[in-house]
Amino acid sequence: MSNFLQLIRNEQMKSYSQISNWILYGILALLVIAMAVFIKIEGQMTDGSETGEGGDWRQELQAENEQLEQQAEEAPSFAASNEEQIAMNQYRLDNDIEPRGYDVWSFLQENRTNTAVISLFTIIVAAGILANEFKWGTIKLLLIRPISRTKILFAKYASVLVFALTMLVFLMVLAFLTGSAFFGIESASEPYLYFKDGSVHETSILQHTLLQYLLGSVNLVMMATFAFMISAVFRNSALAIGVAIFLMFAGNSIVAFLSRFDWAKYILFANTDLNQHLSGNPMFEGTSLGFSLGVLAVYFVIFLCLAWAVFTKRDVASA
């Protein structure tokens, strides 16, 4: 076991010795800060027009609701989306919960979209971690040690997950710091409202945010595992990156295109977004959280088994 940790240390050392790795961190940092700046500028522009009305938030919400109802009557196509907003506003009025200003928690939550960027970066790392050893020729020196190929393979996989986790923590910490600096910290104990199954629910903002990040990581882990598998099977990082990124972006379209078939619910991408079950409107009728987790687990095991079978059995021929 101890030499498994040593192997992970080795992988981390190799990955942080490469400049490309630091560039990925730089890009992520830039995205977070740029996002904060844009939101700040945008907020200042709208602030100027709205604070003029001044007054009580209750009156504002009431006015908004009336406006929304009116709009729904005039154009019924808006009804569904407006209904959600009206219910939320009504819930606030009924329970005396003041709407939240834009603060660090809102910013942190908005940054969950950056998990897609981390997915992209993790794919790049996962695709290279094995294929590069073949490209550099160092695989030969790596495999003539008293360590089984299985252990080397899984140390590399674990190292990919460590990288993804490090990036996620980096994102959250940076988003928190940037968010506090730009938007200030309001109480984290204030409830967060969300709409599910036709009614409004309350949860703590912190819990909600962490859950969103966790759900975003599902897609990340699956795509990284996929890229890792392609890299182990074909020993070509460009191929692994290309295919994985293509599927990541095209995945939802593929599912939508095939959605008239019943078996489409078994497609990986029909299940990577677990939010569909938590918000109560799954992509396919009759699927549940358990079903999606099961499908994901099967894909996960297949990817790793394929990578393992090919990597441990195949000869390392001339590079």
Next chain:
Amino acid sequence: MTQPAMQLQNVKKTIGSKPIIKGLDFDIYPGEVFGFLGPNGAGKTTTIRMMVGLMKMSEGDVFIEGKSVSQDFKSAIRHVGGIVENPEMYPFMSGWKNLLHYSRMMPGVSKERIEEVVKLVGLENRIKQKVGKYSLGMRQRLGIAQALLHRPSVLILDEPTNGLDPSGIREIRSYIRRMAEEEQVAVIVSSHILSEMEMMCDRIGIIKNGELITIQTVNEALQESNLKEVFVDATPQEQAKPLLQEFTESEVKSDQNGLYVTLTRENIPVLVRKLVENDIEVFSVSIHRSTLEDKFLDLIGEGAIE
């Protein structure tokens, strides 16, 4: 004789239906340098890859210190240090980090041991530099350092002098000899350059088209064939040629540079005296090549690949 450090037993490799290695059987003993000689494509690298478990054997087995490579890989390979083909290292890390990387993969390699090995190969001044900035010779040395980290009893070096300048070659040769003599390491060196092999090996196994043709002890082979081809630069050539012919049964060859004659070592001074006595001006007499080389070339057949 002592227990062999490495044994090959009927090692075969078939890729598709094509036999690449057709059954190799030989032992290598502690403290000897074993040369693995053959033309390009003869199967040297494939054999070495099988020895270290990078390729699976189709049949047969390799034993290192009595442990089977195919059955008990971890116990067998821990006695082996090696370079397979080029000494490829991580170019974006320093030499030190590269060694640290490999040291973590083997039990019982301390920081002091890494320093010791670095000193042994003479890289102490450059070890903190990135490997990408190293010359080929320095990479070759780092490759040897990484192979020696865990004090292996078998050292496998595939083409260790590839791309080195003459002084580098001499240095590597002296490391190899020292390893064998002082540490009783069994060293396996592959090459397609005979003259290099003659200088550093105790025994030479010749492989051609996947078969071991012969194993020669270098000293024996040298004694056995005492005949040398000698180059003589003397004027006038026409007068020298018949004198030279008296020493040999084979024909004396000549070109614009001089004359080539095959004779035994003892006869060389006699020949020189004879030339001088006959008022022929001698500019140079040197051994052009030993007939050992001819012998090997006959065996190998000038590098034909099937």
